[in-house]
Amino acid sequence: MAPMVLMFIAGTIKYAERIWALMVAGISITPGSSSMSDYVLNVESSVLDDAESYFQRLHDLLSSESQDKIDYEGLVEVAGKGMRIWLNFLTDMAPFLMWNKGDTIDRAIRKLRGLRKPELRHQIAYKLAEIQLSLVYDFMYTKYGVLQYHLNLVYSGIERLVTFGATSAALVLFLKADLDGQFAYDVRADVKVSYVLLAGAVALDLTSIFMVISSYWPYLPGRSPFVKIGFPGKRAMFNLTKLVHPLGKGLWSGQMAQYNLISECINEKQANLFVWVLRKVGLVSDVKHIKVSPDLKEFLFGKLLDIGATKHVHHYWKWDCSTFRGQWARSTLEETAEGRSIDQSILNLEGGTIASAVLMWHMITEMCFYNTTDDHCSSTLHRDMSRQLSNYVMYLVGKCGVKNGSDGRFEYGKLRRDVSKALAHKRFSGGRLEQKKVILYAYEGRGVFTSRASAAAKELLKITSSAERWEFIATVWTEMLCFLAQNCEAAFHIKNLSTGGEFVTHVRILSIILGIPFLREAWQAQARDDTEYSDFVMF
Template identity: 80%
Template sequence: MRGATSMRVMNNSVGSRANMSNTTLNPPVISLPHAQQLWNQWEIQCLVLGSFLLQVFLLFFPSIRKRSTSRVLSSLLWIAYLLADYVATYTLGRLTLHLDDPRHQLLLFWTPFLLLHLGGQETLTAFSTEDTLLWKRHLLSLVSQILLAVYIVTKSWKVVSTKQLLAPMVLMFISGTIKYAERTWALVTAGSSMTPGSNTMSDYVLSVETSVLDDSQSYFQRLHTFLLSNDDTDRDTAVTAVVDYEGLVEVAGKGIRICLDFLTDMTPFLMWNKGDIIDRTIRKLRGLRKPELRHQIAYKLAEIQLSLIYDFMYTKYGVLQYQLNLAYSGMERLVTFGATSVALVLFLMADLDGQFAGDVRADVVVSYVLLAGAVALDLSSIFMVISSYWPYLPGRNPSGEDGFPGKSAMFNVTKLVQPLGKGLWSGQMAQYNLIGECINEKNANIFKWALRKVGLVSDIKHVQVSPSLKEFLFTKLLEIADTKLVTDYWTWDSSKFSGHWARWALEATAEGRSIDQSILKLEGGTVAAVVLMWHLITDMCFYVTTDDEEDEEEEGGRSSSLHMDMSRQLSEYVMYLVGKCGVKNGSNGQFEFGKLRRDVRKALSHQRFSGGRLEHSKVILYGYEGHGFFTARASAAAKELLKIKRPAERWEIIATVWVEMLCYLAQNCEAALHIKNLSTGGEFITHVRVLSIILGVPFLREAWQAQVQDDTKYSDFVMF
């Protein structure tokens, strides 16, 4: 008996140690019902804090996309943009399930914060242009969500024991409703700039003639005055010391309306009848004492104007500043910031009085986070507005004057946040080579083939737009703007590429005049056909290089290599615009691309390329030999150009063809491309379009018009 008892004790001891060992090795796992109970208890708190964190992300990161082509950043912003509305709306609906819980009376206080979150942040109103066209949906959401919030408060107010919550709750309701209404109004305003509203497009475009000409006259006068004041310097002065940054911002502000109208295709090319201010401005720009300042001022002016247009199309503060003057927009900021700040103070006083002693302390902490976070976000928004360009634009003062007390001191903040040398866009242009794409497709294995099909692997690369390319393009534009005759445009068919600039370059040299221009096929056919042919010509001229030319390049300096690099980069950029973005590329253009792609694939199946890895140069040389998959006229044109013995001269002509093609596409591509890509780092073609506006290209005028009085009248305008 005693032995049996001892045995049971030993077994119990061993069992206890085994249980302890099992407990140590396998800690208890939270059961699914317990996890569900925890989630039900803390669901609203987690959702509200999650909604707040999304607002923080959407305040500080969207502005980066103006200067970045990163797909990762764009995807994160898109997810956060969608989740912000979904989470706030879902949480508002879930609050209806907690209406009768007196232990969580502070949940009711969080209702107006969800309206505040639905109103979004100053830096992101719309993720894309399509969102601006859905303003009616947002208006319906505004009405429904406000009514739901009012229903939640009125239905559950009876369980609230702390009546001191009423005042801060009303203040947050005011702030949230204003923010939500601002977002809807911003979407309506931005959307109306892309469509004429209730009027027909023709009536709308016809009505803008007088206002655009008046605005343009004021703009060019301001630009001319700016150039005069910034040219009174010594030639050796540094560029950053010469340019009046604040004056440049004011000039950009004067031109934002006409840039927006031209960029969105809401204004036709007009006959200029306001005197010779455009011609005087161009002459002054051309005659600057520091020649390098010409393109630097022009490109920076274009950057600032496009940055302002981005703010108008995609941010809340951009629309507010565009539509309201400095005083009215400032009053709105003070109302929302003041209401939020007072609500925080009132809530703090109630807490110090012990009004929330019976509440869950975690709910009180969440309330402080929401209140303090709302105040901090408002302060950050105000700082962002002050450090932007908007407060310093002409006409911001309600008295009509450009200046206001403390303006220069405030602009020091802007110069600190956005210094003159800071880029306002990505500074990159995409590169696409059709031959290279076909080669990569043939070299790809099954895994890479699958990644290419789903879009995770792309043949599109990006390169920086070089200063030499910017200067070369602007010089060509400046020459055209300075010598432009209205009669040239009357005979210019804008539906076709003419190749005038290349003809002028050929006529300027003896070797160029000996070239048979009919073989080059600079005009005729579709835009896609011309682009494809010159894309092939450029590659052929690059890979077909003799030893004599290589020696001449080494002796001749950097000129030929610079123009060669420009030509290749512009060739692949224009191919990207036409082939991937569909600029001036209808069904006929797609047919041309399809034919060439089919011929390239057929050539790559030749036994000459059956062994080893395919190389771009060998494929190009194979086509240059006349084996059929390159068009005969492309090979013939390349051989004709190679008759020009000086590489620098030849590559300058090729670069001129691509510059004219880019300028042509900039005037003829759809507005959606310009506006859409402002939110993905920007496009170089958009800057080219704005440069043409800066140089007055959309305004037709005759050479003798500089001598005509300002009161000259024209009864009609010319659109081409």
């Protein structure tokens, strides 16, 4: 009777905990609900207060260290300060907000830019993004994430100690009853099964406790009104966390998908019946995965850092990444004499849907790739980077449907039709198809999409410096990726957290780390005389 009562108590606590966690996680997140609308309407003050605390802690971290290495424990504490900010922005519960808390953001960004080792800038930022997404995943998909966020390790730990103690005591009492001969007349198989179940329950409780104390949550203060600091023994316990999650070990795959539309069309044309069936059932795919190179990370972070360092509102909207108008690319063109001579109207940098821009530039990138043979180190670096970003953004739009509505699907179908018509030409009737030959044929201006892409590619090839040309193309793709990071639906970000998040999700987190969602300074001095910006305070 005693083991049964103890297991009933432990089970009741666990199910009550699960119900409470689901209830709390579901509050204010139902699309279209009045509670969600009220939350978004009143989110400004809480987000700004949290942001001030977060950016101040980030500034202190960057100021206190020798700046020669990453302070792992300090990054975890910074991530804890920004937990609610990330949740609100990542789940689309907070709009872009006008910053009115002084120069806290700008001081933190200046510290980041001023690190003695430039490579530490993006390393710190990307590691902070990894830690933050790990916390968001725990909050969205695990009970202990919700409990730690709303309570504290001290309070949620009491529940775990009670259930572990009750389960362990039940196992000991059951063993004692067995040794005393109380089960002598029972079926022995039933007794063995009971042992297995009790031992399994104890093992599950131990696993749960280990997962909590080896995670980052003990270093977060939680929202409990009674305890405003993390677990008292957190510094000593951080050694266990470093063993489970060492600094050099990534918390995500570190990969991004690659999808090339032309390559897929070629593979479909060459596929025999067996391969065709495998493709239809999804056993053969044209999507590949590659590692995100450090050079690509540094290049993208550098572009975002330039935006984050923009203090004035009117400058910010010129460098905005919440809309795609090709403003980053146009600025890059204007930096050189050859770039300024390019006819920007041919480049399709603005106008139309983002899907049509992605499809167009996917073709432009392929045409420039196969029409040049660059051996210079810098041009090769940006060329490879451009093609990787082109294939990744094409994967997001073409395969994942990010920002790809009915208009985008229509444009996607038109491009596939153009490529299929090109492949039906008699010059491709025999032998193995080579992607280079297909691209060069499209470069001649076949089809609606390919003719426009060909005109843009020919205009870009007028830039004699291959390094400048490929840096410009890489900038176009970087701006597209940042646009998608800011504007794709929250569900896409959240559902991929089980593998550490998509690369585009990390890009969105980086923008928050750099304070991009907060419009700051100049507003107080200039907006009084310029009503153009008065509508951007809150919407």
